[in-house]
Amino acid sequence: MSFAETFKALSDPVRREILQLLKNGKLSAGEIGSHFDMTGATISYHLSVLKKAGLVWETKVKNYVYYELNTTVLEEVLMWIKELKGGEDHERI
Amino acid sequence: MSFAETFKALSDPVRREILQLLKNGKLSAGEIGSHFDMTGATISYHLSVLKKAGLVWETKVKNYVYYELNTTVLEEVLMWIKELKGGEDHERI
Numbered sequence: 001m002s003f004a005e006t007f008k009a010l011s012d013p014v015r016r017e018i019l020q021l022l023k024n025g026k027l028s029a030g031e032i033g034s035h036f037d038m039t040g041a042t043i044s045y046h047l048s049v050l051k052k053a054g055l056v057w058e059t060k061v062k063n064y065v066y067y068e069l070n071t072t073v074l075e076e077v078l079m080w081i082k083e084l085k086g087g088e089d090h091e092r093i
Numbered sequence: 094m095s096f097a098e099t100f101k102a103l104s105d106p107v108r109r110e111i112l113q114l115l116k117n118g119k120l121s122a123g124e125i126g127s128h129f130d131m132t133g134a135t136i137s138y139h140l141s142v143l144k145k146a147g148l149v150w151e152t153k154v155k156n157y158v159y160y161e162l163n164t165t166v167l168e169e170v171l172m173w174i175k176e177l178k179g180g181e182d183h184e185r186i
Contacts, residue, residue: 003104005104008101008104011098011099011101013096013097016096020177023179074177074178078171081167081174082171084113084162084167085168
């Protein structure tokens, strides 16, 4: 995981929307796909980019793959931006 | 300005370093360039990407162009990430 990969992953609107869907808990690839007018292959691609960027976790339960938000990397990006904006606010949220 | 452009601009390590340099106040393109082993044209390119992404302001004083951090867009990204991480923390920083 690198900031380059994280920011590149976040630059795509579909991937940002997938992250928003995962805000309320884990979802299978099929459940995620049902929100988009896209092929399963395209959704899989976006999920793999998010996974490589450390923005989602993947868990396998029998034949299903579930995805959930990894807030650790989001926290790191948050800290980087806050530090850039000015030193007055450094507490962890 | 769009989030796509903002995140793409932030995905480059040189551009992130330029933003860090501007944390302490405005700098000319020459002053920014002196921190890197790169041609003026390359620095100009990175500055133009940051400008298009709304991450820096450009001001002209006589023959000099100065750049400074635009924290408005950083604030928007911060809010987006905080909202994604969980609804419990919405105050503006």
